Amino acid sequence: MRAGLPVTVPGMTVGLLGGSFDPAHDGHVHITEMALRRFGLDRVWWLVTPGNPLKAHGPAPLSERIAQARTIMRDPRVTITDIEARLGTRMTSDTIAALQRLYPRVRFVWLMGADNMVQFDRWDSWHEIAARVPIGIIARPGWRMPARFSRAARILWRARQPEAQARQLADMQPPAWVMINVPLNKQSSSAIRARLKRART
Template identity: 40%
Template sequence: MRIGILGGSFNPAHKGHISLAERALRALNLQQVWLMVSPGNPFKSGQKMASFEERLESAEKLADGVRIIATGIEQRYGTQKTFLTLEHLKRNFPNIRFIWLMGSDNLPDLCKWYRGKALIKSVPIAVFARPGSNKEALKSPSASWIRHWQRPERESQALGIKGAPDWVFIHRKEVNLSSTEIRAKNSFL
């Protein structure tokens, strides 16, 4: 079984997250995508954050509960570091092949994440185009460091078959939404 993990604050979850999950299901031939709601995000510590319960609920409302599932597993594990969470998942679900899903806006900081370089070597990664961040992302030090493990987009369904490191950049359809803009308009908090 192949499962994509889309981690994030989901402050709030929105149709852009679901669009990315649906793209991942198709492009990567996944059986499921888990929307992994983070209890906290060290890169967003200055932002006002809704409670974990509110953010998880916003993701659950959008997920279909079958192929796209919202989960608070990171909070249950007591981790807030992607690398540690993925290590727990791989240990607890040894028959599942996990693929980390992320928007291109997060790629420039990937090597700054806790054990970011180890994460790259431990799990296949699919990076999805996001409006306004693709050029910066592909020119970033993180992209330079992992470039030699990149596979062509046309081979995206084979991502992770031989393990990690392995990554792909998905250029297809972008949805121009952000949780920051939604909070500003709707006062989610």
């Protein structure tokens, strides 16, 4: 195992939550805790990305975002990682493929907010992501219905599983996805950045 990568045990279920985390906030904590409980996961790894090709402006330096994330997420089941920087991957499909090679006995679940499901069909190799790992989608304010009727959801409608089976998601053969409805937290990184910018002016 490469230095700096998380340690696992065979059969572990790990949720992967990727993003810029610029900055990490209580909303990220909220959906992570919901995912751990509702999807029956052993661990969640926050994959703090070097950059996001769907964002016009680059994020804060990676080291700053990781340090800030570690101050807000204190659950010992959650690991804050720079895996993509260590592996040299930038696209989610490549990261997942690399992790599956490195951890062949770990069951991974890709986690994302319902807002990301709306644009999932814009992701590089999104069909490959759906074919590699089950996907857990966490409802967020104003996005549940748009996500349910998004282009990706329509294409993958046969793979959708009922919310009542959320705890079995890690054991499902992909493509498989479950959307869970959770108490909503309206915090967002963009709103926090806007407040910080106003405070500096």
